[in-house]
Amino acid sequence: MPTPGEIATHRWDDWSLGDLLEAKGDHRVSLVVPARNEEGTVGEVVARTREALMETVALVDELVVIDSDSTDTTFAVATDAGAVVHRSREVRPDLGTHPGKGEAMWKSLFVTTGDLIVFMDADLLDWDTHFVPGLLGPLLTNAQTSLVKGFYERPGADGLQGGRATELVARPWLALRHPELAGLVQPLAGEWAVRRSLFESLSVPTGYAVELAALVDTALLHGVEAIAQVDLGLRSHSQQPLLDLGAMATQILAAMLAREDGVPPGVDEVALRQFRPAEGAIETVERGVPTLERPPARDA
Ligand SMILES: O=c1ccn([C@@H]2O[C@H](COP(=O)(O)OP(=O)(O)O)[C@@H](O)[C@H]2O)c(=O)[nH]1
């Protein structure tokens, strides 16, 4: 057992599939994959997890892809691979629609039934199906645990280490403002699991801050004892251009500052001015970065 205040840390193979199937009991497990323009990888993520965790063994009860405003063939590819696919904008249209990963994950609460929810990114390149049972291990064996983060080695492109927003934004912020969470190896990991009763009680940033906000809010509400992390081995994914990560960083910082001030951000969008070389000069890149948060889904 970890000493009080430390993050409980496990390995994915601390539990056998048989152990987890026995521990599952009456729990229902929803695997949710938020996907925006992931036609190249979402099919394999769906097909392999479906075969291993729904057909070979019955660990996962439903596999849902939330199509997040894709303009490619993500919807058809995920459907053909065996997922139940919902367009984020078509889920609870009375609640409107916003762009973003967090929006897709918030909307997933209205079209899933599991009391345990596992989230996986759709852009995975090096990964394996053991990610899911690994993430479920702490939830199925410890009633005190409500949120489980995956962590892994993150080989990036050209030998670089992945996790740029993690190392340059999230980890420094946790060091400064939430040292009780400094033991989390991959605080932004898109592979994580959560009890529905917790996630539906949280305010959810509609963009990329969804993961860090869930961690900070869970620690505030329930203490770090409610959080665990699992070593999943190795994971690589398709990496965004640097300026796009600037928008991600802006969303993460906006959500963190909102939690500092105790109120959601006063604006729902931040003007971000960036610069890039263009034909021997420097051109300005202006973008509006959404910082909207959704209220707890249980109240929607
Ligand atoms: O508006 C968005 C942006 C991203 N995503 C999904 O969220 C996951 C992580 O996003 P991304 O790959 O852009 O982030 P990165 O992994 O590069 O940090 C992927 O499955 C995306 O398809 C989404 O559903 N809606």
Ligand SMILES: O=C(O)[C@@H](COP(=O)(O)O)O[C@H]1O[C@H](CO)[C@@H](O)[C@H](O)[C@H]1O
């Ligand atoms: O860890 C990070 O810095 C970012 C970007 O990773 P890379 O620098 O592109 O490997 O990726 C994470 O953060 C996103 C925002 O929370 C999540 O959506 C991704 O799943 C996670 O990989």
